[in-house]
Amino acid sequence: MISSTKVVIIGGSAGSLDVLLQLLPKLHRIHSFAIVIVVHRKSAEDTNLEDLIALKTTIPVKDVEDKIMLSPGFIYIAPSDYHLLFEKNNLLALDTSEKINHSRPSIDVSFESAADAFGSDLVGILLSGANADGTEGLIAIKKAHGITVVQQPQTAEMAFMPENAVRYANPDYVLDVAGILEFMVSIDK
Amino acid sequence: MITDQELEVFINEVYEHFGFDFSGYSRASFKRRVDRMMQMDGFPNFHEFLLKVLSDSVYFTHTVEEITVNVTEMFRDPMFYKVLRTEILPILATKPFIRFWHAGCSTGEEVYSMAIMLREANLLHKSLIYATDINNVVLNVARKGVFPLRMMKQYSENYMVSGGNKDFSEYYTANYGLAKFGEDLSEKMVFSQHNLVSDGSFNEFDLILCRNVLIYFDKDLQERALGLFDSSLARLGYLALGTKESIKYSSIQNKFRQFEKEKIWKKIK
Numbered sequence: 087m088i089s090s091t092k093v094v095i096i097g098g099s100a101g102s103l104d105v106l107l108q109l110l111p112k113l114h115r116i117h118s119f120a121i122v123i124v125v126h127r128k129s130a131e132d133t134n135l136e137d138l139i140a141l142k143t144t145i146p147v148k149d150v151e152d153k154i155m156l157s158p159g160f161i162y163i164a165p166s167d168y169h170l171l172f173e174k175n176n177l178l179a180l181d182t183s184e185k186i187n188h189s190r191p192s193i194d195v196s197f198e199s200a201a202d203a204f205g206s207d208l209v210g211i212l213l214s215g216a217n218a219d220g221t222e223g224l225i226a227i228k229k230a231h232g233i234t235v236v237q238q239p240q241t242a243e244m245a246f247m248p249e250n251a252v253r254y255a256n257p258d259y260v261l262d263v264a265g266i267l268e269f270m271v272s273i274d275k
Numbered sequence: 276m277i278t279d280q281e282l283e284v285f286i287n288e289v290y291e292h293f294g295f296d297f298s299g300y301s302r303a304s305f306k307r308r309v310d311r312m313m314q315m316d317g318f319p320n321f322h323e324f325l326l327k328v329l330s331d332s333v334y335f336t337h338t339v340e341e342i343t344v345n346v347t348e349m350f351r352d353p354m355f356y357k358v359l360r361t362e363i364l365p366i367l368a369t370k371p372f373i374r375f376w377h378a379g380c381s382t383g384e385e386v387y388s389m390a391i392m393l394r395e396a397n398l399l400h401k402s403l404i405y406a407t408d409i410n411n412v413v414l415n416v417a418r419k420g421v422f423p424l425r426m427m428k429q430y431s432e433n434y435m436v437s438g439g440n441k442d443f444s445e446y447y448t449a450n451y452g453l454a455k456f457g458e459d460l461s462e463k464m465v466f467s468q469h470n471l472v473s474d475g476s477f478n479e480f481d482l483i484l485c486r487n488v489l490i491y492f493d494k495d496l497q498e499r500a501l502g503l504f505d506s507s508l509a510r511l512g513y514l515a516l517g518t519k520e521s522i523k524y525s526s527i528q529n530k531f532r533q534f535e536k537e538k539i540w541k542k543i544k
Contacts, residue, residue, distance in 0.1 A: 152489065152519050152520050153301075168490075168519060173301065174279070174302065177494075179303045179304055179490065180490045180519050181307075181490065181491070182346050182487045182517075183304070183308070183344045195307070198307075202306070
């Protein structure tokens with residue numbers, strides 16, 4: 087059923103880091119797609135998130151710089167204080183324009199750009215969080231025939247973000263953390 | 276959202292009519308900006324938007340202002356400024372005269388940051404700071420040196436992290452929600468319009484700062500801009516880029532040596 091996922095993009099805010107730290111260590115290795123992580127973060131903490139995630143996973147974490155190539159088998163993390171965008175030729179692009187939903191990086195911005203660049207080859211996953219960022223992005227992914235997944239709100243530390251998405255974005259799957267893991271393993275061909 | 280094809284039509288038509296060449300701009304970001312502009316101004320479709328841009332030169336100017344990103348701040352990435360202050364400026368200080376170029380300076384917050392550091396290093400009197408942007412409106416803001424007062428708390432914190440130890444509020448006068456920076460800072464600044472896409476070198480510099488501008492360009496245009504910086508730098512001059520930008524894959528990389536792990540490169544050839 088799911089043939090050609092090139093990118094799994096994961097968005098989250100408050101409470102999402104714990105989910106990522108449960109999820110990523112159990113994935114061991116990915117073959118057919120890249121994982122892109124867009125979480126709200128304070129500009130001051132800067133490189134800490136990359137280090138923290140790299141420490142917990144055997145999947146290599148690539149340092150995101152402007153116009154680097156997105157390759158399957160790697161994790162990419164949106165740097166703080168930039169929006170992360172996607173070019174049609176698989177390059178990543180960064181942008182310092184206005185905050186969206188009080189956030190830079192904004193999940194909506196990255197999801198919408200990924201939907202435009204990857205269409206049906208994209209899976210968007212939205213985790214715990216306390217604001218509405220991500221819902222518009224999931225709607226865009228769905229419209230572009232990508233697959234949308236939302237963390238089950240009752241399993242989220244902050245239910246608002248996934249609840250909002252369930253209400254307005256009509257996601258394909260609403261899953262708990264174990265379900266998200268199982269889903270990700272199932273699409274890795 | 277406009278289609279990729281419509282975006283290309285927009286870029287071609289704007290070039291034909293006004294001579295502004297956006298063909299080297301990074302499409303992901305540029306498309307979003309054009310889209311946002313169409314939505315903000317309530318155009319029902321691309322064709323009406325295009326017609327307005329092409330038939331109304333005032334609206335075109337406004338479009339250029341809106342689709343180019345003009346978000347900046349004082350002492351953005353304070354640790355970068357700290358390195359400039361403690362490592363780079365003392366080297367430049369040995370010169371009888373120091374020339375700076377802020378390429379893509381936007382509303383000038385980083386230019387004033389530089390002037391403050393030069394003043395504190397007692398170098399401002401023998402410095403000249405050129406600051407350029409494609410967009411005349413932002414240059415007028417920069418010339419005035421008037422920024423929102425509500426930003427000063429954060430700028431003051433940035434300033435302190437960058438190694439500043441004065442009372443930051445001494446540098447501006449507050450009035451009606453605005454902070455006006457002193458003319459003693461701006462007297463060594465020269466602002467002018469310059470387009471990195473089409474304009475050439477206009478002087479020789481000891482330090483060129485172009486931070487978070489190249490991210491809006493595709494690789495070919497980045498290459499052009501980096502070539503321009505190379506030909507505008509004195510030997511042993513410095514080039515400073517944004518925290519996520521690099522000269523790593525460009526043809527000028529062999530002529531430069533990176534300063535430790537900073538986004539600062541010294542021209543060695």
